[in-house]
Amino acid sequence: MLKIPPRFKQILNKDPKMAGVVMQTMADFGEILEENKLYFFEEYTDHGIRHIQSVLDFSEVLIQEKTWSILRKTPQTVGIYMLAVILHDLGMHITCEGLHALIQGRNDGIRIKSLDNKTWKELWEKYLDEARRFGDKEKTNIIGNKNWNFRTVDLDNKEKLPEPEDRKLIGEFVRRYHPRLAHEFAINGFPAIAENIPFATGLKEELRDICGLIARSHGMEIRDTFDVLEDKFDEGWIRPYNIEVVFLMVVLRIADYCQIDASRVSAISLRLKNFRSPISRTEHYKHEDTPYTQKSPKDPETLLFYCRPRNSLIFIKLKDLFQSLQQELDRSWAILGEIYGKEQGKWSPCIKYRRVRSNIDTPSKFYKNVNYVPERINFAISSDFSKLLIKPLYGNSPTY
Secondary structure, eight states: OEEEEEEHHHTTTHHHHHHHHHHHHHHHHHHHEEEEETOOOTTSSSSHHHHHHHHHHHHHHHOOOGGHHTTTTOOOHHHHHHHHHHHHTGGGGGOOHHHHHHHHTGGGGGGTTTTOOOOOHHHHHHHHHHHHHOOHHHHHIIIIIIOOOOOOOSSSSSGGGHHHHHHHHHHHHHHHHHHHHHHHHHHHHOOOOOEOOOOTTTTTHHHHHHHHHHHGGGOOOOOHHHHHHHHHHGGGSSSGGGGHHHHHHHHHHHHTTTTOOOSOOOHHHHHOOOOOOOHHHHHHHHHHHHEEEEEOOOOOOOOEEEOOEEHHHHHHHHHHHHHHHHEEEEEEEHHHHHHHTTOSSSOOBBBBEEEEEETTTGGGGGGGTTTOOOOOOOOOOOEEEEEHHHHHTTTTOOTT
């Protein structure tokens, strides 16, 4: 069962109504998250209740100490954030019946037109057209089989989807659009067989919409949400209902991104699984090879990741991941400065960390301890090389 982190709980208890909504939602949707069946994602890392709990717990760590004085005055902000965390990966738990209901138009009436110009049916048909043209790389990464041949997928009944390859094809579609699913679930509930399961019962729709947009923001550029907020709340868009919306988007984004360590994978099940997708295998290894995270004893604004990459591929993938996380931190701090920096005389909400470092930042230290070269090594081919191959065969005629 999901637990409210202590500091969040202390603030949330100041608003009994919001606390009741949060606790009831945690109980209702905790069951969905706890099952963690992920019918379409059998090779994925954890996106269930443990992941949600980890994001909540790390969010508490991530918030700068002085920012808590702001949050204590607005317990509704804490409640909205917790609901957004529950929502953010909920789309990964959708069933065949639920997805079929969306494609048949169940949510068309609540489509957020400022963000979504296509219905679910139009998106699905567009995706299938793309899938027909998958090359070897897409087939290998998504399906796990470069010899896979496209076939029409019937979503009417789960029993008609016996092949794991069908589920992976559908799973890629869900993965791409799970941020949008989170937004729609907030407004219209989680799609079940006959009807939707309401989300955050007792909370007005405008507040559920804010929850959904915060959840959705983890899969899009945060700045792309500003126009949506301004259309809805005019000059008060930065702080609708006194909720620090942009700050919460930053916290969710970074807290979710930092869930890199081994707690998201099971070492036992990892050895029992036969991964067909090289991307899924690599994702699991990246997590398993990062045993723990801690704050730097030298710099309180630096987060340290300790890694033991098993081979050069995982070494490079982790280096790229930490570089990407640093870029997210840089963008997030820039956004916080843009939004709150003009408010003179008022303390702005901030996150604790500005930098990420790891024990693999200096590759030379690894030469003594690993049996591979911890460096990125690529072959480069000059653009003139193709000319040397083509000219002897075809001359200078462009018709070929």
